[in-house]
Amino acid sequence: FTRVESSGGEVNQNISMRGIELINTSDVQINNVNLTNANTTNGTSDDLDITASNAAIYMSGVTGASFNNININGTADNGITGINVSNFSLANSTITQAGNGAHESGIEFSNLSGNSSITNTDISFSETNSLDILNTDVNLNLTITGSTFRNTQTVSSGGADNSNGEGGIQFRSFSTAAGAPTTNLTIDDNDFLNLRTQAIQVIGEDDSIV
Helix, strand or coil, X not given: CCCEEEEEEEEECCCCCEXXXXXXXXXXXXXXXXXXXXXXXXXXXXXXXXXXXXXXXXXXXXXEEEEEEEEEEEEXXXXXXXXXXXXXXXXXXXXXXXXXXXXXXXXXXXXXXXXEEEXXXXXXXXXXXXXXXXXXXXXXXXEEECCEEECCCECCCCCCECCCCCCCEEEEEEXXXXXXXXXXXXXXXXXXXXXXXXXXXXXXXXXXXX
């Protein structure tokens, strides 16, 4: 596909694997969608490999993905899983109670590249991190503004202690090929509340430039 466009609607109630699945497509625009219990079955989410993960929104090989006013409530795995995604934007959205095991987060990316942004978005009660990005040999310009990353200490408001809970934003860049991958991160005017570990963790390994 070269273009996917959707506006308005609800994807809900006990969808097993993936509420929205986007594979090898481009120029995606999805607005005004509620995803409630849109992923009830765990895939396999490892710290360094999310290819077999599930999510309310799952993307692989996507160039240009714009989401506005997306509300994700309750997932067994990640809220959003992205693999080899470029030029991603998420605005005016919420993700709450994503994941039920280790290495499952509000948003998980493996190789996010291009010009990407997260704006005016609230991510709460994620099982591990609110946002976790692991890149290898890709360039990224990422701007995060006006957003809230919160509540990884408990599984819900007033709920049980979350022993898997970690931080707000985790970014890691690795390099195994010639040439230094470059990442520009702009994190401005955000709130980080009630997180079990770090608010922001940025790691540049090998010859990565961050």
